[in-house]
Amino acid sequence: MHRNELGLTVRDYEGAMSTLCAGCGHDSITAAIVRACFELSLAPHMIAKMSGIGCSSKTPTYFVSGAHGFNSAHGRMAAIATGANAANRELTYIGISGDGDSLSIGIGHMCHAIRRNVKMLYVIENNGVYGLTKGQFSASADIGSKSKRGEPNHLGPIDPIMLGLSLGATFVARSFSGDKEQLVPILKAALAHRGFALVDVISPCVTFNDHNGSTKSYLYTRNNMLKATETDFVPPASEILATIGQNGAVSVAMHDGSVVRFKGVPPDYDPTDRRKVYEYLSEHQGDGEVVTGLLYVDESVADVHELNGTPDVALAKIPYEKLCPGSKTLDELQAEYR
Amino acid sequence: MIASTPAATRVNDFAIKLANVNGTGSASANGLLMQAIFRMGIPVSGKNLFPSNIQGLPTWYEIRVNKDGYTARALDYDLMVAMNSQTYDRDINEVREGGFVLYDSTWPLDPHLHRADVTFLGVPLAKMCNENFRESRERILMKNIAYAGALIAALDVDMEVVEQLLEEKFAAKKALRASNQKALRLGYEYAKENFDPLPFRLEKMDENGDKILIDGNTATALGCVYAGATVAAWYPITPSTSVMDAFTDFCKQYRKDPQTGRMNALILQAEDELAAIGMVIGASWNGARAFTSTSGPGISLMNELLGLAYYAEIPAVIMDIQRVGPSTGMPTRTQQGDFFECAYASHGDTKHICLYPANPAECFEFAAKSFDLAERFQTPVFMLSDLDIGMNDWVVPKLTWDDSYRPDRGRVLDAADLDRISKFLRYTDEDENFIAARTLPGVSEKGSFFTRGSGHNKFGGYTETPAEYQEVVDRLLKKHKAAAKFVPAPILERRKRAQFGVVTSGGCDGAVREALDVLESRGVQADFMRIRGFPFDPAVEEFLNAHEFSFIVEQNRDAQLRSLITLETGVAKEKLRSVLVYGGFPLSAQRVIDSITHQLETSEAPAAVHG
Numbered sequence: 001m002h003r004n005e006l007g008l009t010v011r012d013y014e015g016a017m018s019t020l021c022a023g024c025g026h027d028s029i030t031a032a033i034v035r036a037c038f039e040l041s042l043a044p045h046m047i048a049k050m051s052g053i054g055c056s057s058k059t060p061t062y063f064v065s066g067a068h069g070f071n072s073a074h075g076r077m078a079a080i081a082t083g084a085n086a087a088n089r090e091l092t093y094i095g096i097s098g099d100g101d102s103l104s105i106g107i108g109h110m111c112h113a114i115r116r117n118v119k120m121l122y123v124i125e126n127n128g129v130y131g132l133t134k135g136q137f138s139a140s141a142d143i144g145s146k147s148k149r150g151e152p153n154h155l156g157p158i159d160p161i162m163l164g165l166s167l168g169a170t171f172v173a174r175s176f177s178g179d180k181e182q183l184v185p186i187l188k189a190a191l192a193h194r195g196f197a198l199v200d201v202i203s204p205c206v207t208f209n210d211h212n213g214s215t216k217s218y219l220y221t222r223n224n225m226l227k228a229t230e231t232d233f234v235p236p237a238s239e240i241l242a243t244i245g246q247n248g249a250v251s252v253a254m255h256d257g258s259v260v261r262f263k264g265v266p267p268d269y270d271p272t273d274r275r276k277v278y279e280y281l282s283e284h285q286g287d288g289e290v291v292t293g294l295l296y297v298d299e300s301v302a303d304v305h306e307l308n309g310t311p312d313v314a315l316a317k318i319p320y321e322k323l324c325p326g327s328k329t330l331d332e333l334q335a336e337y338r
Numbered sequence: 339m340i341a342s343t344p345a346a347t348r349v350n351d352f353a354i355k356l357a358n359v360n361g362t363g364s365a366s367a368n369g370l371l372m373q374a375i376f377r378m379g380i381p382v383s384g385k386n387l388f389p390s391n392i393q394g395l396p397t398w399y400e401i402r403v404n405k406d407g408y409t410a411r412a413l414d415y416d417l418m419v420a421m422n423s424q425t426y427d428r429d430i431n432e433v434r435e436g437g438f439v440l441y442d443s444t445w446p447l448d449p450h451l452h453r454a455d456v457t458f459l460g461v462p463l464a465k466m467c468n469e470n471f472r473e474s475r476e477r478i479l480m481k482n483i484a485y486a487g488a489l490i491a492a493l494d495v496d497m498e499v500v501e502q503l504l505e506e507k508f509a510a511k512k513a514l515r516a517s518n519q520k521a522l523r524l525g526y527e528y529a530k531e532n533f534d535p536l537p538f539r540l541e542k543m544d545e546n547g548d549k550i551l552i553d554g555n556t557a558t559a560l561g562c563v564y565a566g567a568t569v570a571a572w573y574p575i576t577p578s579t580s581v582m583d584a585f586t587d588f589c590k591q592y593r594k595d596p597q598t599g600r601m602n603a604l605i606l607q608a609e610d611e612l613a614a615i616g617m618v619i620g621a622s623w624n625g626a627r628a629f630t631s632t633s634g635p636g637i638s639l640m641n642e643l644l645g646l647a648y649y650a651e652i653p654a655v656i657m658d659i660q661r662v663g664p665s666t667g668m669p670t671r672t673q674q675g676d677f678f679e680c681a682y683a684s685h686g687d688t689k690h691i692c693l694y695p696a697n698p699a700e701c702f703e704f705a706a707k708s709f710d711l712a713e714r715f716q717t718p719v720f721m722l723s724d725l726d727i728g729m730n731d732w733v734v735p736k737l738t739w740d741d742s743y744r745p746d747r748g749r750v751l752d753a754a755d756l757d758r759i760s761k762f763l764r765y766t767d768e769d770e771n772f773i774a775a776r777t778l779p780g781v782s783e784k785g786s787f788f789t790r791g792s793g794h795n796k797f798g799g800y801t802e803t804p805a806e807y808q809e810v811v812d813r814l815l816k817k818h819k820a821a822a823k824f825v826p827a828p829i830l831e832r833r834k835r836a837q838f839g840v841v842t843s844g845g846c847d848g849a850v851r852e853a854l855d856v857l858e859s860r861g862v863q864a865d866f867m868r869i870r871g872f873p874f875d876p877a878v879e880e881f882l883n884a885h886e887f888s889f890i891v892e893q894n895r896d897a898q899l900r901s902l903i904t905l906e907t908g909v910a911k912e913k914l915r916s917v918l919v920y921g922g923f924p925l926s927a928q929r930v931i932d933s934i935t936h937q938l939e940t941s942e943a944p945a946a947v948h949g
Contacts, residue, residue, distance in 0.1 A: 067779075087620070091624075112613065
């Protein structure tokens with residue numbers, strides 16, 4: 001079996017058996033995460049798996065069992081992950097959320113984690129429906145998309161991609177659980193990103209939202225998926241650098257020294273130009289297309305730690321002796337309070 | 339003690355109230371007076387009774403001077419500084435018989451405000467300031483300093499001390515110092531020339547040599563710095579905001595690495611209180627000492643995640659600076675309304691450790707202790723301060739720190755510990771306090787564990803099995819009870835021939851002690867207990883059982899502390915009577931005396947008291 005730089009096999013990145021429905025899109029995403037972590041040779045114990053509540057939020061149990069996990073409360077994952085990251089910036093944070101978790105009950109926390117540029121991979125396993133409570137529309141359901149009982153949704157969807165772009169997100173991608181070829185390099189790039197990496201993955205719910213008339217079904221997504229970009233993720237290694245710029249492809253150097261190489265980018269599409277990306281998406285999504293790919297990336301923005309000037313080492317590891325100013329200082333500083 | 343009718347000149351025993359308009363700069367003049375009296379070595383307190391508003395509404399400041407150290411809020415004002423014409427009516431009404439009113443005599447007082455039993459001291463403040471200062475803002479600001487000048491003359495405040503204070507305050511702003519000195523002189527000289535000596539005045543003492551003047555929120559922040567907190571998350575809310583302001587300032591001063599310039603702390607202004615507590619939990623899960631500061635409404639929002647931290651056994655420290663509820667309530671007024679909210683926060687069976695500091699010195703001490711308890715017991719810990727403690731300056735003994743202190747991190751297995759065991763199972767192997775060891779992410783694959791708020795068994799695995807579920811929550815209850823021996827013990831003061839007990843907590847301390855001294859002088863003896871933590875130390879129940887009956891003095895409508903005692907101890911409900919004062923102002927001894935006296939005379943519950 002193939003081993004990575006740590007001498008681990010892909011099996012070492014697996015988790016417990018999934019208890020989701022057979023054919024659930026989420027399980028494919030889990031498999032892609034396993035693959036991405038394996039290929040990046042991440043040390044399992046240096047990964048922190050964060051989630052909220054919902055079908056999606058169950059999935060951290062199903063990958064990297066050697067990592068610490070935190071299945072928190074509905075919608076609160078982004079806030080808890082922000083605190084976890086504040087305490088220990090040395091870990092790799094993988095946040096798994098769903099459309100209910102991220103676009104309804106936890107939308108505020110997600111927005112603010114984006115604003116703070118908390119360094120983490122934030123995956124929305126987006127199926128347009130509440131699974132665990134049996135099929136209510138979520139905030140990502142499209143107008144006119146039909147429920148299993150045939151009732152159409154009347155409320156406009158919240159699109160995490162457009163939302164993220166408008167909030168200044170520094171890494172925005174959309175993919176499809178049925179397209180591992182596309183998803184794995186996106187996840188790898190997201191894990192290498194300097195800050196908050198928003199990855200929206202259309203992940204059909206086979207039980208409640210995979211019927212005719214749903215715009216989050218396998219069939220609909222396959223038929224309407226438009227790959228705006230295709231990417232290769234090139235880990236930090238000198239021999240690869242030669243390929244950058246070949247064939248006019250766009251390349252983006254990631255903060256950690258890796259490179260994301262865009263191949264097959266449409267004319268006039270620039271994944272580093274927020275305004276152009278926004279225009280492209282508005283145009284194509286207006287036509288009912290599901291635009292996928294690593295859509296936007298900006299490696300120039302400081303993450304929450306860089307912005308606050310914290311040390312490179314985890315705050316949780318700073319020895320107490322460095323934190324306590326001591327009795328003499330206490331005595332002196334109280335001159336102010338006389 | 340409550341001042342009796344003045345005979346000759348009373349020295350260092352009086353109360354003054356200053357009625358101002360908020361946003362006009364009166365706070366610095368009032369603070370200057372209070373600080374000058376403190377520096378004269380005299381026991382003093384200052385209470386700011388301010389509106390939830392930026393500019394234009396009535397605001398009051400009360401200064402009580404008492405040579406015997408009674409500095410709870412007094413209700414008998416010897417002198418009213420009436421600077422707000424909108425509130426002349428009620429302000430003049432509040433002055434004690436034989437008292438004084440200082441007002442701006444630039445405009446004549448409406449004859450209906452006249453009181454024959456009160457002496458009016460007019461100072462043409464506006465006129466003086468208009469003649470001496472050019473800018474309109476300066477004229478308004480300097481009026482305050484001018485009345486301070488008049489008070490300095492009338493009360494015999496040591497001018498040298500005042501000069502020194504101005505020197506320190508305006509060391510970097512020479513022009514401001516000059517105008518302040520000028521305004522001060524204007525008021526001072528006017529008072530010297532025009533007023534007869536008052537029947538009360540100040541005289542230097544030596545009571546404050548080893549004391550400081552500090553507010554509870556600053557002391558709380560300092561406690562967090564000394565405890566080694568590195569992550570703080572908060573959402574702005576009165577009256578807790580100054581905790582994080584102070585923490586931020588202290589971190590800039592004491593947490594910057596001298597070599598690298600990096601900041602050994604991360605302060606996150608969250609999007610709401612849900613996020614603030616979420617961040618604290620995330621950071622604590624990762625092994626940092628983390629805290630939030632908030633007030634009642636914030637804790638209402640935090641309830642959901644507090645249950646998660648309780649059940650998943652994650653430390654969290656919450657500084658609750660209580661204000662008046664319910665709902666938005668009165669944000670700038672004080673109350674002890676969060677006993678229940680904190681003790682039982684969140685749905686399901688939850689109980690939390692709470693600490694009840696009485697003053698800024700205890701805020702400092704308990705803030706640091708909160709982290710030790712949270713980490714040892716792997717659970718949320720609340721410190722319940724309040725607006726009066728948090729935002730008013732108190733005279734307290736100088737804070738001290740034991741350099742041999744090391745944080746109690748509780749049971750945390752490191753990589754070597756994990757190596758020694760065959761398998762890490764999160765909620766097993768409990769110690770004598772029913773605490774199981776935890777592990778931190780990033781330490782070892784062997785310690786990896788799935789933290790969850792959903793039903794779990796003692797191995798940390800998901801469960802929906804009754805026995806497995808109960809085994810864990812039953813241990814949590816035992817763990818909570820074990821904390822009773824670790825929270826600060828109650829303060830007990832016994833008197834000979836005590837007929838009953840009087841129990842209180844937090845900022846009521848001073849008023850209740852004073853009340854008991856007054857009652858004693860009237861032949862009524864009572865033992866005193868101040869509860870400082872929850873779960874209750876066994877001494878709490880012993881005290882209550884040892885008395886035929888006890889009064890529980892607290893600042894809320896529903897007798898929450900009394901209810902907590904009846905719920906959590908075996909003390910008979912009938913033994914517990916209530917003194918409830920919950921109008922939003924700091925407690926005064928008079929309210930306690932009145933209520934206890936009334937209940938002793940009538941053996942009935944009193945009508946609600948205001949104030």
